[in-house]
Amino acid sequence: MEVIAKRPESLTDLQFTYCPGCTHGISHRLIAEAMDELEMRNMMMGVAPVGCSVFAYKFFDCDMAEAAHGRAPALATGMKRARPDMHVFTYQGDGDLAAIGTAEIIHAANRGEHITVFFVNNAIYGMTGGQMAPTTLPGMKTTTSPYGRDEKDIGYPIKVCELLDSLDSPYFIERVSLLSPQDILKAKKVVKKALRYNKEERGFTFVEFVSTCPTNWGMDAKDAINWAKENMLPNFTVKNFRDKAKEEGGE
Amino acid sequence: MSEKVLMKGNEAVAEAALRAGCRLYFAYPITPQSELIEYMAKMMSKVDGTFVQAESEVAAINMVYGASGCGKRVMTSSSSPGISLKMEGISYIAGANLPAVIVNVQRGGPGLGDIQPAQGDYFQATKGGGHGDYKTIVVAPSTVQEFADMADLAFELADKYRNPVMILSDGLLGQMMEPVEFKKPKTDEEMKKLDEQHFDWCIHPNEDEPNHHHHEINSLEIDPNVLEQHVTKLGEKYDKIEKNEKRHEEYNISDDNEVVLVAFGTAARIAKSAIDELKAEGTSVGLIRPITVWPYPYEAISKALHEKVKKVVVCELNLGQMIEDVKLAVNGTLPVEFLGKVGGILFTPEEVKAKILEK
Numbered sequence: 001m002e003v004i005a006k007r008p009e010s011l012t013d014l015q016f017t018y019c020p021g022c023t024h025g026i027s028h029r030l031i032a033e034a035m036d037e038l039e040m041r042n043m044m045m046g047v048a049p050v051g052c053s054v055f056a057y058k059f060f061d062c063d064m065a066e067a068a069h070g071r072a073p074a075l076a077t078g079m080k081r082a083r084p085d086m087h088v089f090t091y092q093g094d095g096d097l098a099a100i101g102t103a104e105i106i107h108a109a110n111r112g113e114h115i116t117v118f119f120v121n122n123a124i125y126g127m128t129g130g131q132m133a134p135t136t137l138p139g140m141k142t143t144t145s146p147y148g149r150d151e152k153d154i155g156y157p158i159k160v161c162e163l164l165d166s167l168d169s170p171y172f173i174e175r176v177s178l179l180s181p182q183d184i185l186k187a188k189k190v191v192k193k194a195l196r197y198n199k200e201e202r203g204f205t206f207v208e209f210v211s212t213c214p215t216n217w218g219m220d221a222k223d224a225i226n227w228a229k230e231n232m233l234p235n236f237t238v239k240n241f242r243d244k245a246k247e248e249g250g251e
Numbered sequence: 252m253s254e255k256v257l258m259k260g261n262e263a264v265a266e267a268a269l270r271a272g273c274r275l276y277f278a279y280p281i282t283p284q285s286e287l288i289e290y291m292a293k294m295m296s297k298v299d300g301t302f303v304q305a306e307s308e309v310a311a312i313n314m315v316y317g318a319s320g321c322g323k324r325v326m327t328s329s330s331s332p333g334i335s336l337k338m339e340g341i342s343y344i345a346g347a348n349l350p351a352v353i354v355n356v357q358r359g360g361p362g363l364g365d366i367q368p369a370q371g372d373y374f375q376a377t378k379g380g381g382h383g384d385y386k387t388i389v390v391a392p393s394t395v396q397e398f399a400d401m402a403d404l405a406f407e408l409a410d411k412y413r414n415p416v417m418i419l420s421d422g423l424l425g426q427m428m429e430p431v432e433f434k435k436p437k438t439d440e441e442m443k444k445l446d447e448q449h450f451d452w453c454i455h456p457n458e459d460e461p462n463h464h465h466h467e468i469n470s471l472e473i474d475p476n477v478l479e480q481h482v483t484k485l486g487e488k489y490d491k492i493e494k495n496e497k498r499h500e501e502y503n504i505s506d507d508n509e510v511v512l513v514a515f516g517t518a519a520r521i522a523k524s525a526i527d528e529l530k531a532e533g534t535s536v537g538l539i540r541p542i543t544v545w546p547y548p549y550e551a552i553s554k555a556l557h558e559k560v561k562k563v564v565v566c567e568l569n570l571g572q573m574i575e576d577v578k579l580a581v582n583g584t585l586p587v588e589f590l591g592k593v594g595g596i597l598f599t600p601e602e603v604k605a606k607i608l609e610k
Contacts, residue, residue, distance in 0.1 A: 078317025
């Protein structure tokens with residue numbers, strides 16, 4: 001019998017701990033498939049964050065480290081500097097990367113560390129039970145913004161790709177969506193491109209996934225996807241912000 | 252370099268760390284340790300090493316965590332307020348069973364305090380400091396030579412036990428110049444051996460091990476039963492360190508001692524001057540200088556309490572921190588008196604003498 005679909009080798013056989021309808025499983029799979037296709041697994045070190053994807057270090061079947069809240073880019077810096085012959089990625093959520101780890105991501109990007117950062121944006125803290133994230137949308141109700149995020153009081157959602165795009169050093173910055181099969185296929189290409197640039201030691205690469213959190217948004221999976229299309233995408237524009245390969249004329 | 256060179260403590264410990272095989276250093280500038288980061292900035296590239304000025308103390312210690320996980324000798328340094336920020340990372344490094352060397356050039360506190368020498372971080376350094384059950388091995392130099400020698404010792408202990416080691420110095424030792432003699436730098440072969448001895452636990456390319464794709468660097472054990480085993484094992488490691496690694500210096504300890512002094516680091520230097528003067532005047536005073544302040548040499552103190560000893564005096568550049576450990580060692584058998592100075596001010600030998608002679 002011909003095998004036409006299987007688990008990527010870069011994922012372990014552990015069952016994911018993610019809720020039904022959550023997009024973490026998809027982004028994990030895209031990264032693992034790209035690692036397989038680029039034959040990077042034997043030379044890859046990943047850094048897991050704190051948050052729902054805290055167990056990413058168990059799910060990716062390559063060398064993995066588990067960082068403290070927000071510190072993944074600092075760990076990745078230490079790892080890449082210690083082993084420049086290896087390839088390093090971090091996998092971080094919005095609370096981890098855009099709140100407690102803001103300094104670490106900005107400075108790792110600004111140093112142009114040769115790492116890839118995968119950023120999962122679902123506008124909420126999932127693991128801790130649905131608190132307001134730095135990317136929570138104006139008016140959005142969470143357990144710590146029970147009357148809706150008041151942007152006059154607590155500010156507007158932080159747009160991380162736009163923020164990093166103000167820096168000169170990053171090599172590649174792109175925001176993708178995981179909200180439809182077509183989007184996922186496009187996202188796969190972007191993930192693979194970022195990891196290929198990583199393999200080719202081109203510089204700092206960053207991919208943001210516009211994602212969902214059905215559990216903490218209080219919706220079923222389908223409604224969460226529809227809500228994200230209507231509300232997340234207008235705030236978080238899916239596009240390529242930076243691709244220095246184009247400037248270099250090599251792509 | 253076998254001849255002696257005149258150097259500041261901050262520079263001497265940096266040079267000694269390079270010679271001990273430290274090829275990665277991450278730090279953030281803070282007074283009074285700036286000469287250390289500056290020395291590393293200047294010298295690291297000359298040994299094909301990595302120097303990164305981090306965006307924060309927190310980032311610096313987490314870079315150390317990452318590099319250490321790759322099995323490399325790695326160091327960071329700071330002064331008191333910066334060490335507080337590093338406590339998060341030190342706890343993770345301890346939890347993940349990783350080696351690392353952290354230099355604290357202590358200054359006056361609490362808060363921003365001042366930039367003069369102090370010993371106010373004793374509790375933080377020796378009793379944990381960060382969250383959770385863990386211990387940092389802490390060595391306390393009292394001369395620039397010893398400060399330099401401790402770089403080598405710290406890396407050896409860190410590797411031996413896969414545990415963070417802190418060199419607890421202060422602004423005086425960091426800033427003062429004294430003659431230093433350095434050990435020979437590690438050879439390429441020795442450096443390769445260092446890498447190999449880390450190979451079984453660090454994360455590294457897997458091409459050599461086709462069937463082993465998954466090394467983990469981690470302090471998370473979500474299952475309480477597994478965490479219990481993990482922390483129990485850490486405890487067993489700390490027991491072993493307590494058994495094997497206590498170090499102290501005895502100065503003028505004898506059966507004739509009327510008073511036994513206990514002091515570490517810079518305070519011990521001053522105490523020695525007082526002891527010399529009293530000796531000339533006919534009063535016998537001994538000094539126990541803990542070199543490791545964790546593990547603490549309790550037995551060395553209790554052994555020094557001969558029949559003639561009337562009291563124990565503890566001298567520290569703080570409000571009284573190590574005195575608690577001395578009291579544990581003395582265990583109520585003798586009065587334990589305290590001489591302290593705070594605010595970054597040193598006591599004089601005369602003040603130490605007066606305290607010793609006080610009835």
